[in-house]
Amino acid sequence: xxxxxxxxxxxxxxxxxxxxxxxxxxxxxxxxxxxxxxxxxxxxxxxxxxxxxxxxxxxxxxxxxxxxxxxxxxxxxxxxxxxxxxxxxxxxxxxxxxxxxxxxxxxxxxxxxxxxxxxxxxxxxxxxxxxxxxxxxxxxxxxxxxxxxxxxxxxxxxxxxxxxxxxxxxxxxxxxxxxxxxxxxxxxxxxxxxxxxxxxxxxxxxxxxxxxxxxxxxxxxxxxxxxxxxxxxxxxxxxxxxxxxxxxxxxxxxxxxxxxxxxxxxxxxxxxxxxxxxxxxxxxxxxxxxxxxxxxxxxxxxxxxxxxxxxxxxxxxxxxxxxxxxxxxxxxxxxxxxxxxxxxxxxxxxxxxxxxxxxxxxxxxxxxxxxxxxxxxxxxxxxxxxxxxxxxxxxxxxxxxxxxxxxxxxxxxxxxxxxxxxxxxxxxxxxxxxxxxxxxxxxxxxxxxxxxxx
Amino acid sequence: xxxxxxxxxxxxxxxxxxxxxxxxxxxxxxxxxxxxxxxxxxxxxxxxxxxxxxxxxxxxxxxxxxxxxxxxxxxxxxxxxxxxxxxxxxxxxxxxxxxxxxxxxxxxxxxxxxxxxxxxxxxxxxxxxxxxxxxxxxxxxxxxxxxxxxxxxxxxxxxxxxxxxxxxxxxxxxxxxxxxxxxxxxxxxxxxxxxxxxxxxxxxxxxxxxxxxxxxxxxxxxxxxxxxxxxxxxxxxxxxxxxxxxxxxxxxxxxxxxxxxxxxxxxxxxxxxxxxxxxxxxxxxxxxxxxxxxxxxxxxxxxxxxxxxxxxxxxxxxxxxxxxxxxxxxxxxxxxxxxxxxxxxxxxxxxxxxxxxxxxxxxxxxxxxxxxxxxxxxxxxxxxxxxxxxxxxxxxxxxxxxxxxxxxxxxxxxxxxxxxxxxxxxxxxxxxxxxxxxxxxxxxxxxx
Numbered sequence: 062x063x064x065x066x067x068x069x070x071x072x073x074x075x076x077x078x079x080x081x082x083x084x085x086x087x088x089x090x091x092x093x094x095x096x097x098x099x100x101x102x103x104x105x106x107x108x109x110x111x112x113x114x115x116x117x118x119x120x121x122x123x124x125x126x127x128x129x130x131x132x133x134x135x136x137x138x139x140x141x142x143x144x145x146x147x148x149x150x151x152x153x154x155x156x157x158x159x160x161x162x163x164x165x166x167x168x169x170x171x172x173x174x175x176x177x178x179x180x181x182x183x184x185x186x187x188x189x190x191x192x193x194x195x196x197x198x199x200x201x202x203x204x205x206x207x208x209x210x211x212x213x214x215x216x217x218x219x220x221x222x223x224x225x226x227x228x229x230x231x232x233x234x235x236x237x238x239x240x241x242x243x244x245x246x247x248x249x250x251x252x253x254x255x256x257x258x259x260x261x262x263x264x265x266x267x268x269x270x271x272x273x274x275x276x277x278x279x280x281x282x283x284x285x286x287x288x289x290x291x292x293x294x295x296x297x298x299x300x301x302x303x304x305x306x307x308x309x310x311x312x313x314x315x316x317x318x319x320x321x322x323x324x325x326x327x328x329x330x331x332x333x334x335x336x337x338x339x340x341x342x343x344x345x346x347x348x349x350x351x352x353x354x355x356x357x358x359x360x361x362x363x364x365x366x367x368x369x370x371x372x373x374x375x376x377x378x379x380x381x382x383x384x385x386x387x388x389x390x391x392x393x394x395x396x397x398x399x400x401x402x403x404x405x406x407x408x409x410x411x412x413x414x415x416x417x418x419x420x421x422x423x424x425x426x427x428x429x430x431x432x433x434x435x436x437x438x439x440x441x442x443x444x445x446x447x448x449x450x451x452x453x454x455x456x457x458x459x460x461x462x463x464x465x466x467x468x469x470x471x472x473x474x475x476x477x478x479x480x481x482x483x484x485x486x487x488x489x490x491x492x493x494x495x496x497x498x499x500x501x502x503x504x505x506x507x508x509x510x511x512x513x514x515x
Numbered sequence: 516x517x518x519x520x521x522x523x524x525x526x527x528x529x530x531x532x533x534x535x536x537x538x539x540x541x542x543x544x545x546x547x548x549x550x551x552x553x554x555x556x557x558x559x560x561x562x563x564x565x566x567x568x569x570x571x572x573x574x575x576x577x578x579x580x581x582x583x584x585x586x587x588x589x590x591x592x593x594x595x596x597x598x599x600x601x602x603x604x605x606x607x608x609x610x611x612x613x614x615x616x617x618x619x620x621x622x623x624x625x626x627x628x629x630x631x632x633x634x635x636x637x638x639x640x641x642x643x644x645x646x647x648x649x650x651x652x653x654x655x656x657x658x659x660x661x662x663x664x665x666x667x668x669x670x671x672x673x674x675x676x677x678x679x680x681x682x683x684x685x686x687x688x689x690x691x692x693x694x695x696x697x698x699x700x701x702x703x704x705x706x707x708x709x710x711x712x713x714x715x716x717x718x719x720x721x722x723x724x725x726x727x728x729x730x731x732x733x734x735x736x737x738x739x740x741x742x743x744x745x746x747x748x749x750x751x752x753x754x755x756x757x758x759x760x761x762x763x764x765x766x767x768x769x770x771x772x773x774x775x776x777x778x779x780x781x782x783x784x785x786x787x788x789x790x791x792x793x794x795x796x797x798x799x800x801x802x803x804x805x806x807x808x809x810x811x812x813x814x815x816x817x818x819x820x821x822x823x824x825x826x827x828x829x830x831x832x833x834x835x836x837x838x839x840x841x842x843x844x845x846x847x848x849x850x851x852x853x854x855x856x857x858x859x860x861x862x863x864x865x866x867x868x869x870x871x872x873x874x875x876x877x878x879x880x881x882x883x884x885x886x887x888x889x890x891x892x893x894x895x896x897x898x899x900x901x902x903x904x905x906x907x908x909x910x911x912x913x914x915x916x917x918x919x920x921x922x923x924x925x926x927x928x929x930x931x932x933x934x935x936x937x938x939x940x941x942x943x944x945x946x947x948x949x950x951x952x953x954x955x956x957x958x959x960x961x962x963x
Contacts, residue, residue: 081881253741
């Protein structure tokens with residue numbers, strides 16, 4: 062080995078460290094404006110935002126490693142089918158109020174009541190959740206050593222009784238609507254406070270953010286690009302059974318033409334999950350422009366759109382006006398959406414779902430069926446999900462694919478959900494901010510992000 | 516106290532003893548021997564090098580080493596009092612503090628010369644009283660390219676004359692501080708401060724043996740941290756051993772005293788005590804407060820009268836800098852100076868009146884510790900490497916005298932004693948292949 066090689070080794074080792082790291086500074090992140098501080102991780106932007114103010118029970122790294130800042134110890138005992146979580150001593154929420162095992166118990170129960178695939182999966186296997194001093198004991202119905210991985214769901218976070226206290230790395234300090242939101246470092250953060258003092262979440266183009274989401278391969282200079290590992294699907298849903306087929310197709314055609322008019326800003330989606338992984342391609346024949354407009358002009362359509370898709374509003378409104386179409390748009394908060402489901406007023410909804418690319422396709426299909434069939438969910442779907450579970454254990458990929466195709470076909474034939482678009486994201490961060498990682502769910506981990514002290 | 520002596524698995528790694536500077540040392544030895552002979556029959560000679568020029572191939576770093584070797588040798592002469600006036604070496608020239616020349620009897624002028632393959636050292640002795648040059652001498656040695664390269668390298672520790680690593684062992688993670696205090700029989704007890712406990716060791720020849728340990732209970736509010744930092748202080752008050760332990764995750768420092776064979780809790784203090792010293796003949800605890808959960812101190816220094824364990828009235832504070840690190844030079848219980856590394860990693864020296872001493876050449880650092888009023892150790896602040904700088908702070912200066920490379924990231928520096936040698940404890944975080952370990956080193960100066 063020559064001399065220059067010998068010198069390189071110690072240098073490479075020491076470069077990893079920041080010597081006496083600098084605390085302070087502000088990072089500017091561009092995200093969609095949230096509707097409230099109530100947890101809602103329906104889209105990628107929200108997934109990031111709420112990860113800043115709410116602490117997850119467990120984190121899942123890209124390499125599969127599971128870690129926790131809240132628990133000093135966690136162990137599963139197969140004999141008693143119990144997972145014991147020991148909460149660290151003297152933890153506090155952002156306002157200094159104690160964070161105890163009781164908060165963990167309540168947070169877990171709230172999560173299990175959510176209408177999410179991961180939540181229902183967990184609630185099916187948990188028998189009870191008890192608290193003993195600083196420990197939370199989760200007793201399972203059957204032995205399941207994989208219980209910990211189910212607790213890494215990004216929606217499973219530590220909630221306080223008081224809405225104004227937060228468990229995350231930061232807490233909200235100031236919110237100027239339609240402009241920005243300021244988050245301050247939580248001095249009581251369970252994992253050790255962040256180097257940064259402030260995160261400024263902006264909702265517009267300026268100032269130039271340090272961290273933002275955008276289409277892949279857009280920014281090369283001054284920014285590092287991270288593959289988020291996720292995609293966001295947008296679907297058109299019909300919540301009432303009395304909607305005519307022509308109206309459905311006309312609305313679908315309108316939205317497809319809207320994307321065309323935008324120069325295909327969104328990637329076309331022809332499957333329920335992703336075109337490259339689905340065994341079934343959905344071809345919905347669109348109507349001519351004349352027929353589309355004719356149908357829609359004679360219909361009284363009120364299109365509900367989840368607030369997480371609010372960035373569509375400006376373009377869609379302009380498009381409708383340019384075509385003299387009177388379709389009323391109503392944005393509703395994701396967290397309030399489930400409460401509206403039984404209302405006869407809601408017929409047409411635009412929803413989105415985010416998926417991790419690595420998640421098996423059968424799990425994504427199950428999620429769509431469970432979370433997006435709304436009040437159409439029935440015994441037939443339940444049976445199909447049961448069959449999917451069974452074939453998963455058959456070790457036959459062919460059988461799994463066949464069952465996925467069967468479910469997709471049933472969903473499409475029932476006509477309550479039409480796939481529209483897919484958005485792919487990269488996460489960009491200015492090169493001046495080193496030491497940032499992203500987790501399995503594509504969320505930036507800002508705890509160790511700080512100014513370079515060189 | 517029940518003695519529970521458990522062997523501690525320590526890895527002792529003494530520094531390599533052999534350095535390749537024999538000819539340079541010989542050059543210096545001959546020069547020193549000449550001066551020793553020259554001053555042989557005189558007493559209380561006050562002398563200093565006031566000029567040092569370099570016309571050789573050697574670097575400023577090498578000049579500094581040669582200078583230090585010469586000064587160290589002269590310091591060993593009983594009849595010679597050497598004043599170390601060197602401020603810095605730049606561009607082949609030494610910079611000296613000439614404001615104190617009037618106190619001296621003899622001035623030395625040195626010059627390094629390259630003579631073909633040999634390196635020469637020219638030495639001129641000037642008598643201030645006679646106002647003339649009284650001796651001129653020239654020494655020459657063949658310095659090989661290897662030796663030259665060695666002298667020119669910065670990571671040099673003087674094995675015999677300067678600070679060097681005397682001890683190294685691995686510790687449990689998150690060690691925050693090490694302090695020691697002699698027991699009644701004179702044996703030194705070493706207190707290792709971890710976030711949740713203090714472990715006490717006794718020195719046994721070249722090893723540390725675990726003697727006892729006790730848990731530290733911290734109460735809410737607690738500020739979880741990414742980097743644990745803390746400071747221990749040990750002192751005797753009215754024959755009772757008192758221990759204070761402050762840190763960056765609790766706003767209160769614990770105060771314990773050893774009574775009736777056990778540690779007893781005293782009321783907490785709302786700052787981190789650094790020193791127990793005398794101010795106007797009254798004993799005080801002096802310290803600072805961390806920014807909660809962070810790795811730096813707020814901008815105030817706190818003074819708490821501590822003549823009595825119960826009476827704490829009369830506390831006051833003084834404004835200083837927000838500090839990445841700070842320490843106090845104390846001699847004979849009296850405050851001499853305060854050393855600060857500010858939030859921009861810049862070093863400041865404050866007098867005992869808390870006035871900044873200026874102007875000083877800009878100096879950067881991360882951690883620091885002062886050993887009495889004699890030595891100051893500072894760690895580097897850059898990302899690419901870490902190293903120790905030892906400054907001579909006697910005579911109120913801050914002259915860089917020795918440097919030593921350290922593998923890893925220095926977490927803390929603490930003045931201490933090991934086997935009767937004064938020096939500094941260094942806590943280092945090392946990481947390799949995703950494995951992290953915590954290493955403790957002791958750097959000492961053999962002749963002190």
